Amino acid sequence: MRTRSRFGLLALVVAAASTTPVAARADVVPAAVKKPEKPAPPTPATPAAAPKPPTPPTPPTPPTAPVVAASAAAPAEKKPVNKAAPAGASATARASTVPADKAQPPAELHFDVKRATLENGLRVVMLVDHTSPTVAVDVVYDVGGRNEERGRSGFAHLFEHMMFQGSKNVARGDHFKLVTSHGGTLNGTTSEDRTNYFEMLPSSELPLGLWLEADRMKSLDVSQSNFENQRSVVKEEYRMRVENAAYVPAAIRLQELVYQGYWPYEHSAIGTMRDLDAAQLDWVRAFHAAYYAPNNAVLSIAGDFDENEAMALVRKYFGSAKPQPNVPKFEPPPLPQQTQERSVIVEDTHAKLPAFFAGWVIPASHEPDHYALAMAAMLLGDGESSRLHRALVRERGLAVEADASVDGYRGPDTFEVVVKLASGAKMDQVKKLVDSQIRDVARLGPSDADMKKLQNRMRARFLLGLQSNFARAQKLAEMEVYRGDARLLNEELGRYLAVTKDDIKRVVAKYLTSERRSSVEVKPGQAAQGEKK
Incomplete structure (x- = not known):
């Protein structure tokens, strides 16, 4: 993500x-994210x-008393092929044999x-x-x-x-x-x-x-x-x-x-x-x-x-670090209700091609509808077989990039579509095709084949995103900060795989509407950067 x-x-x-590559970030939701x-x-x-x-x-002699686990011992671990089984970490996902429109069984993810x-x-x-x-x-x-x-x-x-x-x-x-x-x-x-x-x-x-x-x-x-x-x-x-x-x-x-x-x-x-x-x-x-x-x-x-x-x-x-007795409590203001599209044009002297950015406020990343919207983003904008890439880049040549993603904000999140237009392409035509692809998902939802592909990609990206020690440390720490219990990471993959075709169709129809959209058109400019309403 x-x-x-x-x-x-x-x-x-x-x-x-060090020769060990360390990713700058390994997020839980690995939706398509390539940006211009x-x-x-x-x-x-x-x-x-x-x-x-x-x-x-030099550290003191370790105590003889064992560290008390916050939960019952995890099941015995299974590791990828050619890897020795480490202590306390298991991340295995099995493909389901149930129909694609039914909830997938939870993936086996057991971090002790x-x-x-x-x-x-x-x-x-x-x-x-x-x-x-x-x-x-x-x-x-x-x-x-x-x-x-x-x-x-x-x-x-x-x-x-x-x-x-x-x-x-x-x-x-x-x-x-x-x-x-x-x-x-x-x-x-x-x-x-x-x-x-x-x-x-x-x-x-x-x-x-x-x-x-x-x-x-x-x-x-x-x-x-x-x-x-x-x-x-x-x-x-x-x-x-x-x-x-x-x-x-x-x-x-x-x-x-x-x-x-x-x-x-x-x-x-x-x-x-x-x-x-x-x-x-x-x-x-x-x-x-x-x-x-x-x-x-x-x-x-x-x-x-x-x-x-x-x-x-x-x-x-x-142990000697002093606590702060009055850490300011985060008290967010109410989120204003959006009733009509907000749009601007930005002239960008550094851009070589026009681009279209669209965004919608969606539920926070821990809420049930967010998991379905993350899967919808993969359907629309994850890779060359995605709906937007196929319609805009491969079939019509109107764009050189077309992506969709969820941003993963802790509070209300954003669903975002970004299209970089091909030279000579018309902005209105691109916007109409983006709208058409979103409407199709809201009306028909994904196919069984789409669901199988989405679930397989989610399994692979989720588990690959947790391969390194740093990625695990980061995600566990964030889960502890954001949701109060790092062990909840074990449940995340299952939540994505439980999303159904109807879930995706419903959330796209509910949240990705024209009146809830904000958009920015990028125009390559020769003068100083500016904005037009």
Whole structure:
């Protein structure tokens, strides 16, 4: 599934000193998500030779008492062919023999997740898998763009950068050096819904990853010099990834239209130049003090490690972190009712071809109708055999790309269609064909053959999306933050496979109506970027 920021999840950098590829994100809903020319995040130069890093404190002798599982033991695990069976992780899906219009039986997904909570409120999620000698550490803070005040947008993203500027025992820049010189990779990402920081390391370096994350949780250097430095970096990122990137201003404009009047998602997590210029150090420090606390975070560990040893390290390094007794409660405003289409035209000097963006507000990602809408997005815009690609690209040559996706927002979500037109194609004709394809699904629904293909693709993408230790750590942490229990990840695939033909037909007819649509037409322009009603 596409990341939740319209122009890609905001990521600081991946400093890679390992041959193990680490995906920037592995989402639960793997709908078709290819977007027009998404810019890559800036990558600062990696030091040519990192100094020999200090060794973090030696962990205490692990306690003899076993970690208590939050649930009954999971069934014995089954792993892919040619893989040894790791402890505590099973992800096997079986094709169903029942008719396609009936609910599929739940997929066999059994992650033996252990959960614990420290006295300071830090929630810990662990999943052991001894398949490869690596371990992922992921700290997710329950703060993102949706928590920002008007006039102070972009603070969550700014702090993603600030978190790499040094802490009490780690000098500025040494977080990268320590991890990469020990054979690891790391990054931080920001979305409208959360901010996370992660390390992917050899198993023997778990103490290092935990020590680094704990040190900056407890003692981040929020100084004037670091603030000014990172404000400049974020502003440059905005220039590169927004102002000078084709189609990105239109994507952000669509977000504003879809959520018009609903501030938590009406603004992008990257913020605006105006708000970044106006930001004051006291505001930034207050934001950090309010949200960056152990009782507003989840620590997720996945991979080759011992649970008791890991918990001993967690208690040693994170146990002294002070909780925030007054974490601001997220209290969203009511979502305004949309009764007619909202549409604008955006001139884009960096776009080479016209494009059409359309979006609809749909239920939150945990609600039943969302699973059916995710399957509808795959039907309409997932790959070359999808309805939109076949009608617009393959059969008529009116477009070079045609995609549909759900964005996966934690609150009310978005169903989005993006079409990049072929040279000489007429916008009105493209829009009519998009409407026609949506109406056909609402009237007739998918066929039995469509359902079989959708279910197979969902199985494959869901399970492949959880192959890496980092992907598992990330999804478990987000499930704990968003829904209060990481074990619910075991139920997700079954929810998608339970969607029926009638479900898809019903939700498309209910939510993807013309009066609920917001749209942006992109016109390649020679003058400065602008907008027309």
